[in-house]
Amino acid sequence: MGKKYSERFSLREVSFSVEKGETLTLMGPSGSGKTSVLRNIAGLDIPDAGSVIISGKNITKMPVRKRNVGIIFQDLALFPHMTVYDNISYGLRVKGFKRSEIEHRVYELAKMLGIHNLLERYPGEISGGEKQRVALARSVAPAPLLLLLDEPLSSLDTHLRNRVRSDIKEFAHRIGLTMIYVTHDHSEGLFMADRASLIFNGRVKAPELPETLFNNPKDVETCRFFGYNVMHIAGETVAFHPLDISIDDEEPDFSGAVTSKGFEGEHTRVHLKIANTGESVELKFNRGMGSENIRVGDLLPIKILRKHYL
Amino acid sequence: MDDRMGTGNAVRIRGATIRYTLLSFTPSIFILIVIVAPFIDLTLTFGSLNFYKIMTGSSPIAMLSRRALYNSLIQGGVSAVFSLLLGYPLGVFLGRNNFRFKKLIVSLVILPFFLPSLVVVYAFMSGFGQGSPASILFSGFTMLSRGFVGIIAVNTFFNAPLVALYTMSALSTEKSSQIEAVMSLGASDVRGFFTVFGKDTLLAALGGATLAFAYSFAGFAAPLIIGGPGAYTLDAWIYFMFRILGNFHASVSLAIFEAISLIVPTIIYVRILSTQRREGSVESRINTAPSRRSVLFLPAFAYMVAWLIIEAYLLSSVVLRALRANSTFSATNFLVLFSNRTTSATGISALGSILNSLFYGFVVSIVVVAAGMAWIAGRKMLHKRYLGTAEVFHFIPLVISSLLMAFAILIVYGINTPQQFLWILIVSAQIAVAIPVVMRTIDAGFSPISREFLESSLTLGGHPFLDVEIPLAKVSFYISLMFGFAISLGEFTATNFLATPKFFSLPVEIYSLQLSRLFGPSFAAATVLLFLSLLVFVLIQRMGEKFIGVR
Incomplete structure (x- = not known):
């Protein structure tokens, strides 16, 4: 797909696929177009050319709310007026799930992520690491076909970041989550990846195994980034x-x-x-x-x- | 087939866009119908393009009109300067320091701006007039209760809190790291403050002072009640020419002249406002109070205490004057206020005028907030954060003063309006007066909501407007209801112009009692209005202090 944002910046030659249950990381420097790629996949921006296909279905023109694509933003965007429980159950409620199903799903996810004792609290009353977990639970509760993560750990300190990224990876593998993970931190990107790709000036390079990508850099910009x-x-x-x-x-x-x-x-x-x-x-x-x-x-x-x- | 479907879709989308555009323009359309159209009609029918000639020549009308313009300019200019000088330090002090009961003190400092102008005039009459404790202490204080000096004092007391409020608002942005940076580079407290906050706070204070100029330029209650003909502003003189002299054409010409005169300050105000509009996280506005006290803390604190003492003195003097009858304190004035004697003097019972006021307040608050909700909903449906120039319409009530508004409405719509529906004209004028405040208050609830909240809701299949924006911004709706009510409750100028005795509101009743020389009951009625206003003000403050209205 491609999209022109301004005279100086556009997404070009964005073409890659993610397998079911796989985590693909997209790494690149600031302003390279990482977030723009995610916004086009989520439907928050509409590409000028090309298409977004999930499970064989072309969703390029599909409204955002019908795509079943989850997204976690850099600032997490937890709804401040809702409790942790309400945040996590939000996607299920708007999809009309039964109350008993919602409760079961929320408690199951909360238990898995170790936030079951925070369900009555508000986002303003929990720590940074707990917020990350709540955001993750909220996004995966409606069982999205694909989860997009836009530098979700950037606000955490190094120690906590390492721990949370490990938790996310383990959690994603456990529930078979398909993810596209965006970051400018190459060690985080390589750690999270089943396959990894790089983006420079709106151009995405072909995904490879993280070890291959890092150990055999093929061009100057990849070398410099690593x-x-x-x-x-x-x-x-x-x-x-x-x-x-x-x-x-x-x-x-x-x-x-x-x-x-x-x-x-x-x-x-x-x-x-x-x-x-x-x-x-x-x-x-x-x-x-x-x-x-x-x-x-x-x-x-x-x-x-x-x-x-x- | 596909082509037909495509055409059908395009027509549906265009239809929806037109509907949403109309929805978002609800307040603007209201202003167009209630203010702009009547005013243009008035101008074209009666004013002619030679309206400016009202100011030329040597006729008594021309000379007095020039005098009124001079009065407006002087009262507006001097009041704006004094409001800036008194309000800016108050705003800086309150914005930069934390202390016990700060929220309560801030509320008390800004209280005068939320009070009906008539109550403030009465406060100066009772607080500094002949026989008042202040005048016994120093006879020179009586100057503050009448004439030019009195008008300036009233305007300053009314508008300085507005300047303080604007200044405080500019201090609530996240700049603590910048302050620490300039301090570490060796800047003094004052130098550091002006380096980091100087431009923002001065610009905000100038915005407040510009409004102070506009309000004082078009001042009505103070020049009419304590000024006398020699101190009439354009508004007061237009009222006098129309109501007393019956010179209709001169009134229209001067009204057009005044509206044009107010365009410049309004443009300045809107430009300042646009530079101060903030977006981003709902949690981004934090307190930037320094961790240690400046050497200026004590003098500034003393200044604030002096302000509060004067305020308490002035407001309590209204109550005391209402309780004083025949040199003793009693409830006589209140009993007279609700007696048949008063009813026959003004044409309506005091209770009737109170009920009218409550009814107007109720209708105004409901209608103006409904218009605000339509505006926001339409804007959201159009996926626009701002409608740009279309929203400038909301500020038109600042250009066309309440008196001119009432004047135009009465001439254009009043002729065909049956007497029993006169209240619709009164309510329409009050809604128009409330629109700039209420729209800004509603907007203040919505604009800080970050885009990520809305997109999160969208990707999860929800409805961002209903699920996220309305719950987050609902306080702004409640406060807007209160503002709508408070503005209606205190509105004097337009209501006085439009109302017949049956439709008198409480402020008009107060003025009528004074004209009937029933001074005691007049102060009793002012006391009732003061307490009703205080009640609404307390409710607004309890809901949220960050929603700043513009009267």
């Missing part, structure tokens, strides 16, 4: 991960002066400026690689352990 260094060595464009290096005085691929260095716990991050080209590269030294002796201004001879030719 934090690879891209540089020119002997007339060729070479990409390498900051961890895939060693200090090698005998056969270095390049040398550069250390401009900054910092210890980050798991590794030490070092920035180099290559003397003859002026390019900057970022390196990460795992513990035990002798990075404690590196000083700003040192000239480091670096060997690339795993090169990707672009």
